[in-house]
Amino acid sequence: MTDYLDLNRANWNDRAQAHSASPDYRVEEFVRDPSYLSQVVRFDQPRLGSVTGLRGVHLQCHIGTDTLSLARLGATMTGLDFSPAALEQARALAARTGAAVDFVESDVYSARAVLDGEFDLVYTGVGALCWLPDVKRWARTVASLLAPGGRLFIREGHPVLWALDYDRTDGLLSITEPYFETSEPQVYDEAFTYVATDHEFTHTVTHEWNHGIGEIVTAVLEAGLVLTGLEEHQSVPWNAINGRMRAIGDGEFQLADRPERLPHTYTLQAVRPAV
Structure with missing residues (x-):
């Protein structure tokens, strides 16, 4: 079987230039306005607080818009990604x-x-953990990167959102995909992406995994970090369920009908003990 990294890397290599050219990533806005921040980081700012002077690493940074935004807020940033096309x-x-x-x-x-070296901030944005088969290994990696007193910050799609049946047309929320981490991946073949583009994709197969909230929290704690925040949100920074969501401003979307039924995303923060 083809390794999941090879399959997923080919998919993200295929997406990179299309994402950079899409108006949804607002690359030209970054170039025109030196103070411009990504919508994702603007949402995160009240929880992030000041990052001035911090040495940070953005895991799974894709085309770097969030990484650049954190640098504009005063952090010394490194972005890491497995896609050479995205890094280009x-x-x-x-x-x-x-x-x-x-x-x-x-x-x-x-x-x-x-x-x-070690980092004061490990940052991960929305849509990252689903590409990883083992959340405990991820948490151990994060812990190994953090300096004493350093902080993990992640906003991510909620595992309930990832587990939904997106094809229903009757208004019901139905969980049909795994909520918990499984040994085998969910295999998808989708010739589209989450931003506006007319690009025709050729590498359309991906391998993905969900991770329950309890599994993620347990992984972070077992890696030796101290949980300092866990907040669930009633919005997500893309039109996650086409035809059933409404834009609520600042690039955020929520379920149009009774959004309180659905945890859309969550923010988790944890620190490596100083001693």
Whole structure:
């Protein structure tokens, strides 16, 4: 069987240039306005607090818009991703904006082997954990990257959202995909992406995994980190369920009918003890 990394890397290589060209990623806005921040990081700001002077790494950084945004808030940032095509776009964006951001090619589990030193902030954005088969291994990797007193910050799609049947037309929310981590991946073949583009994709098969909230929290705790925050949100930064969501501003969407039924995303924060 083809390794999941090879399949998923081919898919993200195929997406990278289309995402960079899509108006949804607002690359030209970053170039025009030196103060512009990604919608995702703007949402995160009240919870992030000041990152000025922090040494940070953004795991699974894709084309670098969130990485650049954190750098604009004062952090010294490194972005890490396994897709060379995505990193090509990230480096081009950094060059066009004059940002001093480093980008390193690696899968997440190998991050400790390719990154030097320890970090005050490990940041992960929405849509990252579903590409990883083992959330405990992810948490151990994060812990290995953090300096004493350093912080993990992740906003992610909620595992309930990932487990829904998106094809229902009767208004019901139905869980049909795994909520918990499974040994075998969910295999999808989808010739589209989550942003506006007319690009025709050729690498359409992906392998993905869900991870329950309890599994994620337990993984973080077992890795030796101290949980400092866990907040569930009633919005998500893309039109996650086509035809059933409404835009609520600042790039966020929520279920149009009784959104309180659905945890859309969550923010988790944890720190490595100082001693």
